[in-house]
Amino acid sequence: MAGIIDVQDLKFTYSGQQRPALDGVSLSIPAGKWVAVVGHNGSGKSTLAKNILGLLEPESGSVEVAGMRLTADSVWDIRAEVGIVFQNPDNQFVGATVADDVAFGLENRAVPRPEMLQRVDGALAAVGMTAFKNREPAHLSGGQKQRVAIAGVVAQRPQILILDEATSMLDPAGRRDVMSLIHNLKTQLNLTVLSITHDLEEAASADQIIVLDNGKIVRSGTPETIFAHGSQVAEWGLDVPYSEDLKERLAAAGLQMPLTYTDEERLADYLWTLNSTK
Amino acid sequence: MDIKFDQVGYTYQAGTPLAAVGLQDVSFTIHGGDYTAIIGQTGSGKSTLLQHLNALLKPSTGTVTVGDRVITSKTSNKNLRPLRQKVGMVFQFAESQLFESTVERDVAFGPQNFGVSQDEAFALAAQSVERVGLPADVLQKSPFDLSGGQMRRVAIAGVLAMQPEVLVLDEPTAGLDPRGRREMMTLFARLHAEGKTVVLVTHQMDDVADYADKVLVMDEGKLVANTTPAGLFQNPDWLLAHHLGLPKTTNFARSLQNRGFQFDRLPIREDELVAILKQQLGGQQHE
Numbered sequence: 001m002a003g004i005i006d007v008q009d010l011k012f013t014y015s016g017q018q019r020p021a022l023d024g025v026s027l028s029i030p031a032g033k034w035v036a037v038v039g040h041n042g043s044g045k046s047t048l049a050k051n052i053l054g055l056l057e058p059e060s061g062s063v064e065v066a067g068m069r070l071t072a073d074s075v076w077d078i079r080a081e082v083g084i085v086f087q088n089p090d091n092q093f094v095g096a097t098v099a100d101d102v103a104f105g106l107e108n109r110a111v112p113r114p115e116m117l118q119r120v121d122g123a124l125a126a127v128g129m130t131a132f133k134n135r136e137p138a139h140l141s142g143g144q145k146q147r148v149a150i151a152g153v154v155a156q157r158p159q160i161l162i163l164d165e166a167t168s169m170l171d172p173a174g175r176r177d178v179m180s181l182i183h184n185l186k187t188q189l190n191l192t193v194l195s196i197t198h199d200l201e202e203a204a205s206a207d208q209i210i211v212l213d214n215g216k217i218v219r220s221g222t223p224e225t226i227f228a229h230g231s232q233v234a235e236w237g238l239d240v241p242y243s244e245d246l247k248e249r250l251a252a253a254g255l256q257m258p259l260t261y262t263d264e265e266r267l268a269d270y271l272w273t274l275n276s277t278k
Numbered sequence: 279m280d281i282k283f284d285q286v287g288y289t290y291q292a293g294t295p296l297a298a299v300g301l302q303d304v305s306f307t308i309h310g311g312d313y314t315a316i317i318g319q320t321g322s323g324k325s326t327l328l329q330h331l332n333a334l335l336k337p338s339t340g341t342v343t344v345g346d347r348v349i350t351s352k353t354s355n356k357n358l359r360p361l362r363q364k365v366g367m368v369f370q371f372a373e374s375q376l377f378e379s380t381v382e383r384d385v386a387f388g389p390q391n392f393g394v395s396q397d398e399a400f401a402l403a404a405q406s407v408e409r410v411g412l413p414a415d416v417l418q419k420s421p422f423d424l425s426g427g428q429m430r431r432v433a434i435a436g437v438l439a440m441q442p443e444v445l446v447l448d449e450p451t452a453g454l455d456p457r458g459r460r461e462m463m464t465l466f467a468r469l470h471a472e473g474k475t476v477v478l479v480t481h482q483m484d485d486v487a488d489y490a491d492k493v494l495v496m497d498e499g500k501l502v503a504n505t506t507p508a509g510l511f512q513n514p515d516w517l518l519a520h521h522l523g524l525p526k527t528t529n530f531a532r533s534l535q536n537r538g539f540q541f542d543r544l545p546i547r548e549d550e551l552v553a554i555l556k557q558q559l560g561g562q563q564h565e
Contacts, residue, residue, distance in 0.1 A: 041425060041455050087453065141320060169371075169453045171320055171481045172523065198455040239456045242526040246548060253556040264530055272537040274559050 002067070003028035004160060004192045005052060010061035012051055020059070021047040023215035029208075031159070034186065034193040036203040039212035040237040045196045048212065049162050052194075053082055066159055080109070083153030087165040089145030092152075093137040098129060101137055102151045109156070123155035126188070127181060143174030147181065154185065161186070163195040167202060179205065200239040211236045228261035243267045279364065279443050279475065281308040281331060285340035288326055288499075292338055300326035301337075302499045308492070310443070313476045315486040315507070318496030319521040324448075324479045327496065331446050331477065332365035333358050344444075363392045366442030370449045372433035373426060381407065381424075381432050382417040388440040399439070406435035410465060427458040434465075444475040451482070463489060487511065487525035487546040495520060511546045527551045 005028070012022040022044045029035050037045050050056040052063055054075035063070040066081040086092055095101030099120050106116045124130045127147040132140065137148060146166060153161060163182070167175040179202060186193055195202055203209055209226045211219040213236065219226060227233060230244045243264045251257040258270060288301040301323050308314050318324050329335040330342050333349050342349040347361050369375065378384035385406055386399035394402065407417060410431040416424065421432050430450075437445070447466065451459040467489055470476045480486060486493055487507050495503035495510070497520050503510060510517070511528045524532070527548050531541055539558070545551040 040457065041427065165453075173319065173521070234456065237455050237457070242530065246527075246530065246551070249548065249552045250555060253552055253560070255556065255559055264533065268530065268533045268537055271534060271555065271559070272539070275539065278559060 002064075004031040004066055005029040005194065006062075006064040007048075007052070008062045008064075010048075010051060010063065011059045012047055012056060013059055014047075020215050022051065022058075024061070025212075025215070025217055026061075027210060027217065027220075029192060029194065031192050032190060033208065034195070034206045035208045035210060036206035037194065037196045037210045037212060038198065038203055038236055038238050040235075043212040043237065044215040045212055046164055047215075049084065049164055049194070049196055053084060053162070054078060080156065081158050082160045082162060083156055083158040084162040084164060085146065085149050085153060085166040087168055089142050089149060089169065092149050093145070095137065097134050098137055098140075098148050098151075099124065099133045101148060102155050105152055105156050119155045119157075120151075123151040126154050126185060127151045141174065142170045143177045146170065146174070146178050150178070150181065150185070154189070157189075158191075160192045160194065163193065163197070163202075165196055165198065167199060168197070175199070175201075198237055198239075200241060203238060204241070224261050279310045279345040280343075281345075281444065281475075281477075282343040283307075283327075283330070283340070284343070286330065286337045286342060287339035288330070288335060289338045290326075299499050300335075301330075304340075304499075304501045306494060306501060306504050308475065308477065310475050311470075311473060312492055313470045313490050314478070314492040314494060315490035316477065316479045316494045316496065317481070317483075317486060317522060322496040323499040324496050326499070327494075328367070328446055328448055328477070328479060331444070332362045332367060334367075359392060363440050364442055365444045365446060366437035366440055367446045368434055368437050368448065368450055370452060371430075372437075372450070373421075373429035376421040376429060376433060376436075379420060380418055381412075381421050381435075384421050384432060385436045385439050388436050392440060402439040402441070403435070406438040407432070409438055409469075410435045411461065427454055430454065430458075430462070438469075442474070444477065445469060446477045448479045449481065450478070451480075451485075483511075483523050483525045484527075487527065495522070508543070508546055512544055514544075 007025055007027050010022050010025045011020055013020040025048060037048060039045050051058050052065060054070055065078045068074045068078055070078055093101055094104050102120045102123055103116055106119060124133055127150050129147050129151060137145060167178050170178060185191060197203055204223045206223060209223055210217055227241050227244060230248055231240045234240050243262055247257045247262060247267060283304050283306050286301055286304045290298045290300050316324050330337060336349055336351055336353055338351055344361055344365060376384050378387060382400055382403050385403035389399040389402050390396060404417060412428060412431050421429055451462050454462060463485060466476055490507055493505060493507050493510050494501060511524055514524055514532060517524060525546050528544050528546050531544050531551055535541060545554060
């Protein structure tokens with residue numbers, strides 16, 4: 001069963017720590033899917049991403065990305081296939097202008113200049129930031145900065161995009177804007193997305209949710225099956241979906257409620273039926 | 279201690295070709311002990327307004343009165359310390375302002391700056407660190423060895439150590455995980471219950487509904503509403519026109535309304551909605 005990312009029995013312990021940050025994690029992500037990894041701060045989410053990128057070296061177990069087994073020799077080839085966008089838009093800028101910044105990764109890879117210029121323009125167009133090409137990154141809004149960071153990744157043409165809480169510092173409008181951009185890019189460029197998140201809407205839009213706790217996978221499934229656990233998802237570092245929280249409170253108030261996951265539309269329908277048949 | 283804005287205007291880079299209006303004719307009063315939310319989309323003037331609360335910015339026109347201190351465009355930068363001690367500012371991503379070698383020294387820095395002795399400042403630091411829910415053993419740690427959420431708490435402890443009467447919070451929960459957000463909002467609610475005046479800038483309408491008793495809405499540098507959360511959220515179309523959302527409960531109540539439910543007033547908090555639904559649906563017998 002070969003996914004575009006295959007992790008087998010991965011173990012990792014930070015130096016000076018007793019408890020492993022990752023303790024026997026195995027997962028397989030099929031190409032073209034969107035997988036959300038959730039869990040409390042300290043559950044091992046970011047450690048997992050860093051192991052997949054070869055930024056940290058596993059203690060035991062194996063990582064395979066895009067058909068390559070992660071080793072000291074393959075790490076640069078693997079990183080060419082994986083782009084990552086971090087949480088803080090201000091911590092990832094190096095260029096004096098937006099275009100310079102997008103070009104930075106390509107320069108590092110010695111992409112010939114004519115091709116580089118073309119790729120930078122293409123990437124800025126893809127994220128809708130062409131008009132800002134010659135601006136200073138510092139003067140952009142949070143959402144615009146994340147767009148530029150995404151353009152930097154897109155320019156490298158990776159197969160996989162990792163989002164490490166990429167929308168958590170944005171206001172609601174910026175968050176929606178960046179999420180819809182990533183959904184579009186995923187389809188256009190046929191990307192596989194691995195998003196590390198606490199955001200309920202971001203997790204809900206994934207094909208699959210993986211829950212990490214204390215370095216272990218404790219649950220995995222579609223958003224529907226995960227959210228059916230109701231208020232328990234709060235223990236996994238997610239907000240409880242509003243409909244589930246309300247359902248539990250109404251049940252506690254003595255009303256009969258459905259047992260399966262119910263989104264807001266269905267809950268409103270259910271309550272209306274209850275109202276009409278009383 | 280009341281805060282009063284009287285026809286306050288502020289122009290950025292006044293007298294230059296780059297002059298831009300930050301605030302225009304803003305008047306309101308915040309009473310001592312209020313919990314006031316300030317909302318508005320990015321760029322609406324919220325942060326400009328906040329910076330007037332402790333004279334980081336001075337009005338270009340009009341007056342700002344904080345307690346017995348009156349600030350106008352003519353106010354000199356001298357003698358602003360007492361004001362800045364009374365109005366504690368927690369900026370966005372406040373943890374980025376930590377700089378000392380230990381948490382104790384970082385938190386004690388503010389009070390020492392206001393003339394408190396080192397011993398006393400360290401005592402205030404210990405007290406404030408406890409108040410924000412951190413264990414005492416962090417005092418001797420470097421703030422940079424802590425997690426992001428803990429660092430944010432240290433920064434807030436640093437403001438509390440100055441014993442301000444007013445706490446100004448600029449999106450204090452941005453970037454925290456759900457548990458961290460909840461704990462932080464509970465902390466502010468407790469400080470408010472203990473008598474502090476709280477001014478909260480937020481994009482989270484649920485926090486406005488759950489915690490604030492007054493709400494100011496900014497749009498393009500103007501104050502466009504000065505009301506209560508319950509009043510504000512009765513008017514969903516007006517909010518949308520100002521690029522603002524609704525609390526989850528109000529939003530859900532609207533979809534119930536669309537199906538035929540009757541509400542005298544749209545509920546804004548979940549417990550209100552539960553009480554209404556229990557009353558409307560509760561008489562029913564289940565088989």
